[in-house]
Amino acid sequence: MADRIAQLQALVQASSSLHINTEWLDYAGVVEYYPEELVMTVKAGTTIAELKKQLSKNNQSLTFYTKDDDVSIGAVYANGGQDISDSVLGVQIIDGNGEALNFGGQVMKNVAGYDVSRLLVGSKGKLAVITQISFKVLPSTYVGELSAPIKTNNNPALRVEIEQRLKSVFDPKGIFQ
Amino acid sequence: MSIVQELSRALPKGIVITGEENTRPFECDGLSVYRQKPLAVALPESIEQIKQILKICKANNTPVVTRGAGTGLAGGAMPLEKSIVLGLSKLNKVKSIDAENQLAVVEPGVRNIAISEAVAEYGLYYAPDPSSQIACTIGGNVAENSGGVHCLKYGLTVHNIESLTMLTMDGEELTLSRQDDGMGLLALMNGSEGLLGIMIEITVKLTPTPQLARVVMAAYDSVRDCANAVADIIKAGIIPAGLEMMDKFAIEAAEGFAKVGYPLDAQALLLCELDGSEAQVQAELDIVLKVLSGASTLKVSESEEERLNLWKGRKSAFPAVGRLSPDYYCMDGTIPRRHLADMLDKINELSEKYQLRVANVFHAGDGNLHPLILYDANIPGELERTEEFGTDILKLSVDMGGTITGEHGVGIEKLNAMCHQFNNKELETFHKIKQAFDPDSLLNPGKAVPELHRCAELGAMHVHHGELPHPELERF
Incomplete structure (x- = not known):
């Protein structure tokens, strides 16, 4: 399965246009989970149902809202929202050049480099292939009722321009649709 | 006309500070081993003045180093040789408080503690509490994504910022909010070290002041037992408001300085704070005391005075260590909690190797370590070691x-x-994000992300000394 990353890199390098989704990604499973660290590292195609199953064995819960347990963590991440942004600690990605890159990590406090793992939250799959995500979890007693994130979409011209420039940082050839 | 003359002419008297003597207080931040005087320091009193300053700096292609209170510990606010320091300390007003929605709108130069003071009458406070909170500014906190002792339960700065307005180097305003659909630009600004924009x-976001807080002090005869107790508390399903650990040397230093009653025969000390309603605190306390039953000394604060007293030792640990040595160097690595004991062993081995004392x-x-290495800058070679x-x-x-x-x-x-944490492609991505x-590249250039050639030279140097034992590591 480790070779799947190499396969995905080759796929990205050979493509001129790609639409990322869970089936295409075909990369699922929990990579590391130490309950006492309150951190879970998973492949991006892992379903929310699977995460909840693993967590409930240790009386722990996700700290972000999910509407549907059948979707993958990668999809929730790409769709974005305040609560998942708050949970994310690190990502592994494949950028538009096919490079596999690591940002953030598995620790709660980390200010080395720009916070790319939170920048890509809500990027809708248009910047990079997200292959692996590390996020914070909590004992269930500390997680209150979760509700869908509120999102507003009144983007000023400058924001649109900066987002376009960031798109070309990660995906210079514009292959991610 | 020089840029300094241009700035002095364009802005009211007292805004632009020039000359060797007057700019000296700004030559470094909290990391005082590195110093550099800027061309001038500008201390604007309004957003309009900031825009004027930026315009003049841009026209002169002159870098801008933004500064809050200058309490940072990594040289982020140290001036560059031919730069203008943009100090935002005069923009220090709490503009509005929305107690119902637990929000406050503040200017960037407001001190961290001043926010909590301003909202105390509503039973609220601002949770992130870096140890410099009486002096450091909220703008600096955002720039550094500052932490503190209460992050484990209440989050870092990034978790407690609802929205912000920034200026680009062109003087254009951009407001970023947690509710924006699209990329996480607000999160990106947190910890961007003054390289992307000016807040x-x-x-x-404000947090309701807990009804009650109590601290448990647990002393251990073995460092490993103490480190394991940290993991056991979390394993038991408890998230303490604060969970701090000190080693023997740090205990001795703190006790000698603050005289708070820490046991001097202990190898390691744990402070575990629980907060919330009286019932919550009691319930958590029962569990924590059971988990910590192997401690050689166990004490629970019975009054607010006693709680603050137990913290006083920990909070004065840095100045306490400072008393024992002419200089000390504070590190800031973070590791997964399960490696705490191994890390302490390794640090002690290195302490022997380099013949330098360390207080931990x-x-x-949250696995965040602050080893304090004691040294004397006047002894040749000791700073380098x-x-x-x-x-x-x-x-x-x-x-x-x-x-x-x-x-x-x-x-x-x-x-x-x-250079050790990121490979060239990752560093390149950081540089492009700045672009x-x-x-x-006029905002605090050269800070936060190393140039690739610097890493290459460093790599070459390490090979030269035959010490490049670390292959490119998987970090997940």
Whole structure:
């Protein structure tokens, strides 16, 4: 399965246009989970149902809202929202050049480099292939009722321009649709 | 006309500070081993003045180093040789408080503690509490994504910022909010170390002041037992408001300084704070006391006075260590909690190797380590040895799956260590992100992200000394 990353890199390098989704990604499973660290590292195609199953064995819960347990963590991440942004600690990605890159990590406090793992939250799959995500979890007693994130979409011209420039940082050839 | 003349002419008297003597207080931040005088310091009193300053700097292609209170520990606010320092300390007003929605709109130069003071009458406070909170500014906190002792339960700065308005180098305003659909630009600004934009207004989230807080002090005869107790508390399903650990040397230093009653025969000390309603605190306390039953000394604060007293030792650990040595160097690596005991063993081995004493003070709950290396800058070579020792600790942090900096930032101090944590492609991505915001590279250039040639030279040097034992590591 480790070779799947190499396969995905080759796929990205050979493509001129790609639409990322869970089936295409075909990369699922929990990579590391130490309950006492309150951190879970998973492949991006892992379903929310699977995460909840693993967590409930240790009386722990996700700290972000999910509407549907059948979707993958990668999809929730790409769709974005305040609560998942708050949970994310690190990502592994494949950028538009096919490079596999690591940002953030598995620790709660980390200010080395720009916070790319939170920048890509809500990027809708248009910047990079997200292959692996590390996020914070909590004992269930500390997680209150979760509700869908509120999102507003009144983007000023400058924001649109900066987002376009960031798109070309990660995906210079514009292959991610 | 020089840029300094141009600035002085364009702005009212007292805004632009020039000359050797007057700019000296700004030549460094909290990392005082590195110093550099800027061309001038500008202390604007309005957003309009900031825009004027930026316009003149841009026209002269002159870098701008934004500064809050200058309490940073990594040289992030140290001036560059031909730069203008943009100090925002005069923009220090709490503009509005929305108690119902638990929000406050503040200017960037407001001190961290001043926010909590301003909202105290509503039973609220601003949760992130870096140890410099009486002096440091909220703008600086955002720039560094500052932490503190209560992050484990209440989050870092990034978790407590609702929205902010920033200026680009072109003087254009952009407001970013947690509710924006699209990329996480607000999160990106947190910890961007003054390289992407200038924060001019910040809306912070406020937290209800807990009804009660109590602290448990547990002393251990073995460092490993103490480190294991940290993991056991979390395993038991408790998230303490604060969970701090000190080693023997730090205990001795703190006790000698603050006289708070820490047991001097202990090898390690744990402070575990629980807060919430009386019932919550009692319920958590029952569990924590059971988990910590193996401690050689166990004490619970019975009054607010006693609680503050037990914290006083921990909070004065840095000045206490400062009393024992002419200089000390504070590290900031973070590691997964399960490696705490191993890390302490390794640090002690390195202490022997470099013949330098170390006091260890940890935010143990989130694995954030602050080893304080004691040295004397007047002894030739000792600073260099200290820095090598520090670099070894940071490399270990990365190798254990952690990071070189948990809350202090990279600044100028940890540029070399960045080469160990990130490969060239990742560093290149960082440089391009900066270009997306600041194409002329005028905002605090050269800080936070090392140039690739710097890493290449460092790599070459390490090979030369035959010490490049770390292959490119998987960090997950």
